[in-house]
Amino acid sequence: MAYLARFWDSTIGKKSAEAMHDYATLLRTSMPVLWGARIALIGAVVLHAVAALQLTQRSNAARPQAYAKKAPQVTTFAAKTIRYGGVLLLAFIVFHILHMTLGVVAAPGFVHLDPYNNVRQGLANPLVAGFYLLAMAALGLHLYHGTWAVFRTLGVARPSPTPLKRRLAVALAAIVVLGFAAIPLGALAGAFTEQPSPVTAEGH
């Protein structure tokens, strides 16, 4: 326990501002690689969103007259809300870049390459932290349905007597969501203590 407390203190307390700064500079060791990754990710998001929009339009067109009574049997909450969750996630991605990468929205005292203090101050506002948590909930639902569905969409899942069971998807969604949600939750709980900025310490 003492070991864990010490470890906790060492990462979050003493070292984290520096470690996160090191990580931020590490990302910038090769700007072409960083920009390559950014462009690939943005491209993937754009393709994903365009495909989702087109499919939604086709789906709506495929049933012009709705049922007066419909009783879905096995559709999960995640599957029902995946389109709304996707729009929310798109808004979140844009906000997150403006908030934490560019530091132009809801980012008081933003300092380039000082992610620790940017996160600390950026998530100090409960509304902002709440939005991060909401987006992570949407991400969890997206992953819960998506991880299970993607293996069937690609046709690589093995035949199963219970094809609607999705243990792997539950595990992945839980791990990712808990991991990401820990940051805004930590900020709300006050786990981010004030640290001297490594950027100013280095004399940038």
Place this chain on the structure above:
Amino acid sequence: MRLTLHVWRQSGPSTPGKLETYPIDGVDADMSFLEMFDMLNEQLTLEGKEPVAFAHDCREGICGSCNMMISGQAHGPWKGATTCQLHMRAFKDGDEIWVEPWRAKAFPMVKDLVVDRSAFDRIIQAGGYISVNTGGARDANEILIGKEVVDESMDAAACIGCGACVAACPNASASLFTGAKITHLGLLPQGQPERDRRALAMVEQMDLEGFGHCTLTGECQEACPKEISIDVIKRMNRDYAVAAARYVEPKETAGAG
């Protein structure tokens, strides 16, 4: 038992339809759902009203004609049963039942509860067949096929083409139907020569007909009177992806060789 029915009435494809409410009394628990409808139609005829048009043929769950959306469930509340196999003991005295036709752009309205499912026929025509040279009948068991393969193929072949999968799907997708045909033929040795072309042609015809896409909600599998698994959709997707990658349209053979 006494029931209240809300039945979709529409005199033709171009006239607007609406739900009409009919009380019906003296329904026996041992009647099939269609027999209850026969009773309703007799009642309507005696009242001088137009009877409800509904499709039906074999009344033993193999023809796939008796298609009704019953209180929001394709073929009603019983699993693995068509409307004709659904019996009135599934309901209780005083129940309200909503009866609507399949709703999909690709299944145009004919009248009341009857829709035109010829889109399915065109999907089959696009590739749901195998080509066999004519001649003397081949020996049975001439080609040996493993039991697991035969079972999987036979499960998919149980599809009666009723369209419940489309009706139950939130996107009105025909993926379970098309997947069942592609799985049924694509698993067997006899289906191999045309496997790639079949997957491409059937999927493209399905899209052309205006069916929606699959979002893997699993509703089709629950609604299917033959309980076909969504595994067939996965197989269709794989066959389509593989075929799209490797299939080359054969060149026209010009002139006499």
